[in-house]
Amino acid sequence: MPENQKKVLEVKHLKQYFGVGKPDMVKAVDDISFDIYDGEVFGLVGESGSGKTTAGRSIIHLYNPTDGQIIFNGKDVSSFKSKKEKLEFTRNMQMIFQDPQASLNPRMTVEDIIAEGIDIHGLAKDKAERRKKVEDLLETVGLNRDHASRYPHEFSGGQRQRIGIARALAVEPSFIIADEPISALDVSIQAQVVNLMKDLQKERGLTYLFIAHDLSMVKYISDRIGVLHYGRLLEVGPADDVYLTPLHDYTKSLISAVPEPDPEFERTRQRVPYDASIEQDKEGQPRKLREITPGHFVRCSEEELSFYQERAANYKKEKQETPSV
């Protein structure tokens, strides 16, 4: 991302601990920092238990962060002084949830589900305008106008996820957190929903935080990617750089495990084993994200810096030696 671009979201030293003070305290998110720029898709990948969902939920205030700062559009939104402040925040930041089965109230009509935000924020003058807005939203996400009066159970998984997207769009946010929006859907439907999200982003100039475990899908939709493991960001960089020239051993291992729909490739696949003990912090060698190549960061200590620089240099050398096909 170019330097002059506007930062929409700045996450600074975010910590989210559960069960603080108890012996079984969990550091779900342990001091992560990253920025998201205007109009980009930032992909957050990690395995189950890595803290990716918790991070998303902390950012949008479904949890109260244990520590750290979240700055959204230049304002500190780590805590709110008044209800008005919180309303203004949720108007601009919305969320799409993983499970379209569980995230839609089965007793509400699609119209009421989508218009809930419109009501809360008073965005429609009267019933007719409310209805019009809902119908327009339904069309935007590829459903029919007359679906408004139906109930969630009358829809398939893919359609329900479209309703979830329409609900998020209803208050015209600038920023959307999508937490595994497609993992509950069938393959042929996944592509539909992801393409819809991509189109909406272009049309409306949205910024996304896209959380997922499916690396190839994250790579497809994201401009930049952060790799999360044990609640820590291990690597951040432009999507292509992270995938083609992964710096951290964990990222390398993760990418080497993604199955590709290509039998020839699978027959010659080399998996990279990963030893998580390298993530153990050493006394007196504090680790943080350090920039190795422009925009490409890896979590390391001062002492490890040269190792990663060498790794990046090797990638560069390899690339020069093998002409692109």
Place this chain on the structure above:
Amino acid sequence: MGERILDVNNLEINFHTYAGDVKAIRDVSFHLDKGETLAIVGESGSGKSVTTKSLMGLLANNARVVGGSIMYHDEDILKKSEKQMQDIRGKDIAMIFQDPMTSLDPTMKIGRQIAEPLMKHKNVEKKKALAQALEILKLVGIDHAEERINEYPHQFSGGQRQRIVIAIALVCYPEILIADEPTTALDVTIQAQILDLMKELQQKIETSIIFITHDLGVVAGMADRVAVMYAGQIIEYGSVDEIFYNPQHPYTWGLLNSMPTLNSTDLQAIPGTPPDLLDPPKGDPFAARNPYAMKIDEKEKPPFFKVSETHFASTWLLHPDAPKITPPDEIVRRKKIFKKMQANVN
């Protein structure tokens, strides 16, 4: 490939519901040879799980087999009683389910769960069965097996639980192993380990595998042959190379097109949704979503056209009178690879 051990012929299964009969499996035929891995690919509702449940005699109460046969060692499984099926299930044909959280008994030590099929099917006494359970637990890669054999399922992680499920399935050295989305609930790195483990064990105990999944990436790495299911029917089958590099049915094209790879810049989604099987379409079930559909696709179901000795596809596009069309770019790219592979063989 080795001898044929399973032959499914013209299988038809309906589910009785208040709204009417759902025709979940419509005229499905396939076979399985000794030692091979057959992948059945399809979306939810395509009938892939129902097909394999019928092999195990585990169909739901409202299911009815309307026609067809499942020949296993010259005997029709569909004609067997529940008691006879209990002898086959877990011994000759075993199954790994999708969700390792729910397929283990939470109140029973895992050693006992692994030993149970041995005691039940092979009349092995408890002590010996537990000793064998320990052996197989080591085989599936559980560390400190001697201590962990006395632990309960909740003390294991998701990947370890799936290893235990695999141990239970393999402890009787079954002839056929049915794996229904065995890695869908797991992370990619764990998935890779489990798939490697299954391949390794398949070699060791010479079992045949029917692998059910919607993940074409997993299929590419596991399968010898692939059958693609859509709306209760098999629409194309062939060797793994034939399906991935020389696909013929537009639905197979669509599936390959909508899977992102680490290099893809453009995803072509399949428009629409699968048909309602309460009232399945008369012709090609994919016609309504198929940009290459012709008039005949709506009227008449295409027969299987032979592409090679091992490769068949049910699409009118293969009829000699069909117009020549150009498949999507991604498929053209794949077909080029296929040509190259064939040139190398000849």
